[in-house]
Amino acid sequence: MHQRVARDAKPRMLMESLLGALTPLFATLTALLVGAAMLLILGANPLEAYSAMLRGAFGSTNAVADTLVKATPLLFVGVGICIAFRGGVLNIGGEGQLVAGAVAATTVALALPQWPGWAIIPLCLIVGFLAGALWGGIAGALKAYLNVNEILSTIMLNMIAVQGMNFLLRGPLMDPVQIESGSFIPQTARFSTTTDLPRLVPTRLHAGAALAVILAILIYIFLWRTTIGYRIRAVGLNPDASRAAGINVKRYMMLSLVLSGALAGLGGAVQVLGLHHRMFTDGSATGFTGGAGFNGIVAALFGKLHPLGTIPASVLFGALLVGANQMQRAVQVPSSFITALNGLVVVFVVGSDILSRRRARRRESLPSAEVPALDVQPEAEV
Amino acid sequence: MTDQISLQQRRIERVEMRGIVKRFPGVLANDHIDFEVRAGEIHALLGENGAGKTTLMNILYGLYRPDQGQIAINGQVVAIHSPANAIRLGIGMIHQHFMLVPTLSVVENVALGLPSSRGFLLDLDVVTERIRHLSQTYGLKVDPAAMVWQLAVGEQQRVEILKALYRGADLLILDEPTAVLTPQEVEELFTTLRRMAREGHALIFISHKLHEVLSISDRVTVLRDGRVVKTLPTAEATREDLARLMVGREVLLRVERPPVKLGDPVLRLEDLWADSDKGVPALRGVSLQVRSGEILGIAGVSGNGQRELAEVIAGLRPPTQGRIIIAGVDTTGWSPERLLKHGLAYIPEERMRDGVIRDFSVEENLILKNHTDRPYASGIFMNFGKIAEYADNLIANFDIRTPSRDTPLKNLSGGNIQKMVLARELSREPRVLIAAQPTRGVDISATEYIHRQLVAQRAKGTATLLISEDLDEILNLSDRIAVMYEGQIVGIVDQHEATVEQLGLMMAGAHRT
Ligand SMILES: Nc1ncnc2c1ncn2[C@@H]1O[C@H](COP(=O)(O)OP(=O)(O)OP(=O)(O)O)[C@@H](O)[C@H]1O
Numbered sequence A: 001m002h003q004r005v006a007r008d009a010k011p012r013m014l015m016e017s018l019l020g021a022l023t024p025l026f027a028t029l030t031a032l033l034v035g036a037a038m039l040l041i042l043g044a045n046p047l048e049a050y051s052a053m054l055r056g057a058f059g060s061t062n063a064v065a066d067t068l069v070k071a072t073p074l075l076f077v078g079v080g081i082c083i084a085f086r087g088g089v090l091n092i093g094g095e096g097q098l099v100a101g102a103v104a105a106t107t108v109a110l111a112l113p114q115w116p117g118w119a120i121i122p123l124c125l126i127v128g129f130l131a132g133a134l135w136g137g138i139a140g141a142l143k144a145y146l147n148v149n150e151i152l153s154t155i156m157l158n159m160i161a162v163q164g165m166n167f168l169l170r171g172p173l174m175d176p177v178q179i180e181s182g183s184f185i186p187q188t189a190r191f192s193t194t195t196d197l198p199r200l201v202p203t204r205l206h207a208g209a210a211l212a213v214i215l216a217i218l219i220y221i222f223l224w225r226t227t228i229g230y231r232i233r234a235v236g237l238n239p240d241a242s243r244a245a246g247i248n249v250k251r252y253m254m255l256s257l258v259l260s261g262a263l264a265g266l267g268g269a270v271q272v273l274g275l276h277h278r279m280f281t282d283g284s285a286t287g288f289t290g291g292a293g294f295n296g297i298v299a300a301l302f303g304k305l306h307p308l309g310t311i312p313a314s315v316l317f318g319a320l321l322v323g324a325n326q327m328q329r330a331v332q333v334p335s336s337f338i339t340a341l342n343g344l345v346v347v348f349v350v351g352s353d354i355l356s357r358r359r360a361r362r363r364e365s366l367p368s369a370e371v372p373a374l375d376v377q378p379e380a381e382v
Numbered sequence B: 001m002t003d004q005i006s007l008q009q010r011r012i013e014r015v016e017m018r019g020i021v022k023r024f025p026g027v028l029a030n031d032h033i034d035f036e037v038r039a040g041e042i043h044a045l046l047g048e049n050g051a052g053k054t055t056l057m058n059i060l061y062g063l064y065r066p067d068q069g070q071i072a073i074n075g076q077v078v079a080i081h082s083p084a085n086a087i088r089l090g091i092g093m094i095h096q097h098f099m100l101v102p103t104l105s106v107v108e109n110v111a112l113g114l115p116s117s118r119g120f121l122l123d124l125d126v127v128t129e130r131i132r133h134l135s136q137t138y139g140l141k142v143d144p145a146a147m148v149w150q151l152a153v154g155e156q157q158r159v160e161i162l163k164a165l166y167r168g169a170d171l172l173i174l175d176e177p178t179a180v181l182t183p184q185e186v187e188e189l190f191t192t193l194r195r196m197a198r199e200g201h202a203l204i205f206i207s208h209k210l211h212e213v214l215s216i217s218d219r220v221t222v223l224r225d226g227r228v229v230k231t232l233p234t235a236e237a238t239r240e241d242l243a244r245l246m247v248g249r250e251v252l253l254r255v256e257r258p259p260v261k262l263g264d265p266v267l268r269l270e271d272l273w274a275d276s277d278k279g280v281p282a283l284r285g286v287s288l289q290v291r292s293g294e295i296l297g298i299a300g301v302s303g304n305g306q307r308e309l310a311e312v313i314a315g316l317r318p319p320t321q322g323r324i325i326i327a328g329v330d331t332t333g334w335s336p337e338r339l340l341k342h343g344l345a346y347i348p349e350e351r352m353r354d355g356v357i358r359d360f361s362v363e364e365n366l367i368l369k370n371h372t373d374r375p376y377a378s379g380i381f382m383n384f385g386k387i388a389e390y391a392d393n394l395i396a397n398f399d400i401r402t403p404s405r406d407t408p409l410k411n412l413s414g415g416n417i418q419k420m421v422l423a424r425e426l427s428r429e430p431r432v433l434i435a436a437q438p439t440r441g442v443d444i445s446a447t448e449y450i451h452r453q454l455v456a457q458r459a460k461g462t463a464t465l466l467i468s469e470d471l472d473e474i475l476n477l478s479d480r481i482a483v484m485y486e487g488q489i490v491g492i493v494d495q496h497e498a499t500v501e502q503l504g505l506m507m508a509g510a511h512r513t
C-alpha cells in the first residue's frame, strides 16, 4: 500500500459526521426562531410561548408520558419509512397503513371479547401487522410488477383506507349504544379491558412505546446484520448491479414496502389497544392518526433514515406536538399557528438535509448520496 | 475582484498551479504539485489509477478547494471557488461522465443556464447559428436539433466540447475523453483538438493509453502517488519511458500466454437472437463455442451487438430465439442468480452501473455475489468475522489499493474498482467468464495485472469470452478471435493467423460468411 495517510483526516471526519448529526437540530432551532418572529407579529411573547411549550412537553411526569405516547406511532411509522427508503421506495402511505392496522385489530378485539389478554393482545398486534403489510404490499406489488409509481399508489391507498374505515365505523363496527340512543357518533364500543396494553408507569404511557423502541433496534439489526437487510439496501442503492448480482430486485422492493407497511399497521394496532381502546373517525384520516403517517416520515428523515436515529427524532417531534398544544393555550394563538410551526420544522429539516447532501456531493463532485436521495432535480450545470 | 474582471478581456496565455496539496480521508491525493499549461499546447497528464489526475483537474475547475497552493492565470493569482467561477475565467472541463440533459435537444443543452440575448424570450435560433459556426471552425460534427438521448457517446462528447467552447473556454480539460470512443471517433477528436490548439487554446488531456499521449500531446506531465515525477516534451519520450515513469518499474506491455490443454466446450451459443433496448434485433443468429481453458476474443466496433451478447449470456436480457448451453446444461432464460450458482462470472462493461454498489464499502461489494453462502452467512445472519477475512484476503491477493476494507467503494480509483470486480468474479472459480471491456479506463500496471489474472484463470480451465474494442488487448490475450458486425459473427480466426489489417476489414463488415 503506497498511499500515504493524511494525518489530520480522522478528526476532520469526526467533526463532519458530528456536524451531520446535529444539522437537523440546528434546522429545528432555526424553524423555532422563524416561529418566534411569527409569534411577535401575532402579538404574543415568544419567550413565554416557548417556555410554555417546553413545560407542556417535559414539565411533569404526565407531560413526559404524553410526549412519549405521541412519539410512539411516529416511531412505528418512522422505522418503517427507514426500511422503505433504504430499499429505494418512497412510502407516503403511513396514514393508510396505520388505519388498516387499527381497523383490523379493532375488528378482532371486538369479535373476541372473552379471550384472555395473553392471547388477544398478541393476536390483535399480529393482525394489525398483517393488515399494514397487506396495505404496503399492494403498493409494492403494483410498483414491482406493473411499474406503478409508489407515491401515487400509497396516497391513493390512504384514501381507500380512510373511506373503508368510515364505512365500517358508520356501519358494521358502530357502537350498538350509539345506534340505540340514536346519536350515531361514528365510533366503536370500548374494547374489553383484556385488550388493554399494560401501562409502564401510572400515566397514559403504555407498553406500545417500549415495543416501538425494541422494534427499532431489531430493524437496525435486520438492515445491517442480515442477508435480507443487505439485499434491501443493495437494491435501494443500485438496482442494476443488484440484478446482475442475482438479487431479485422486484421481490426486495416489494418486501421493503410490505415491511414498511407492516410496521405502520402494527403502530395502528398499538394506538387502539394502548391509547384509545376503541376506534373512531371524524371522517378524515388525521382524526384518528393525528397525522402520524406523515410526521413519521419527517421523524425518519430527522433521524437520517436510521432506525436508531429515528428514536430520539420521534421523541422530539412528540414533544413538539404536545408542547404546541400547551403553548396555544398559554399565549392564545390560533391553532393554525401550531400547524404552521409544524410545517416550518418539516421544511427546514428536509431543506437542510437536501442542502447538506448537496454540499457533500460538491465535495466529492460525483453524483451520489449515502441514502437514496429525496431530491431528484439534477445538479444544474452552469 | 478587479483583477479577475480585467482578466476576462485577455485570453489565457498561461495557467500555473503551484504547490497544490489535497487530502482526502486516509489519502494524500495531491502532494505539492506544480503544473503549468500554455496557450497553443496540448499538455498530457499521465499517471496510474489514483495518482491524483482527476483531483488536480477538479481543483482547477473549482470543484474542490486545495488544502494548500495557488493557481495563477497569466501570472495573476486567482481564487476559483466553483465551476461557474472557472468558466468565467475561461476554463472548461469535459468529465468522463457527461452532464447533459438527455430529454433536451443539442441547442437547448448548450443554451441551458445562459442568459438569452432576448431577455426572457429564448434565442435558440441565435444559439443554433453560433453552434453551426463553432462546429465548422473546429470540425465538430453535430446536428443542433437532435435530441441528446438519441446521440451516440462520441456525439455527446462533441456536444460537451461545444458547450465549453460556447461559454468561451480558452483552457479545456479533457478527463479520459477517449475511454468511451471508437478508434475512428478518437481520430476525429484528435483532429478537433489539434485545430483548437492551433487557434490558441490551451488543452489538458488525460488518458491511460500511451500511444494516444505520444501522438497528440506536446508535453507530458507524469504523476505518481500524488506527486509530479517529471514534465517533459513528448518528442523526447518513448512508450517505455513513460510506462516506467508512471509505474516506477519496468512494465510488461505483453503478457506470456503459456500453452494449455483445451477441454470440452463449456459455453455454447446456438443461433442466438436478441433485441436491443430500442426493440430492434441486435443479435442476429450468433453461434459459437468456447472450450475449457480457452479465451475467445470478440472484436468489433462498439454497437454491433457486443453489449447485448454479454447481457444475454449473463441472464440480464432475454433472448428472442436460440439456445445457451453452459457445461452441457441448457441455461436459456435462467435468472442471473441461477446462472452464477452454475458457475458463470460476469465483468460488465458499465461497471459503475452494473458491477458495483458505489455507496457500499469495499468489503460489502466483494461479498455481493456470495453473501448468502456459508461461511459468510449462517441462516439469515451475516458472519462479519469471516467476511472480513475473505475481503482482506482478496484485497491482498488482487492488490486492491484501498485505505481499508470499510472504505466506501466510490473513493477508490477506477483501476482499483475494476480490480475489486475482478477479484469478486475470479475468486468464485467460475466455469465461464464473460469479460466485457475489462481494462477500459484502467492504467497500464492494473491492465497488466488484469491480463495476467485472465491468463491465469485460463490455465485453471475457465472458458473466457473476452469482449473488447482494444485490438491490442484482443490479440494479446485470445486463443481465437471472433469478429462481430451488425449482430452477427462475420468470422473466427486463430490468434497466430490474425493480423490487425484483416481484423480491421472484418470489423467493417467484409469477409461475410
Ligand atoms: N471524494 C474523495 N474522497 C476520498 N478519496 C478520494 C476522493 N476522490 C479521490 N480520492 C482518492 O484520491 C486519490 C486520487 O484520486 P483521483 O481520482 O484523482 O485519481 P486519478 O489519477 O484520476 O485516477 P483514475 O485514473 O483512476 O481516474 C485516490 O486514492 C482516490 O481514492
Ligand SMILES: [Mg+2]
Pocket (backbone or CB within 6 Å): B053, B054, B055, B175
Ligand atoms: Mg480520474
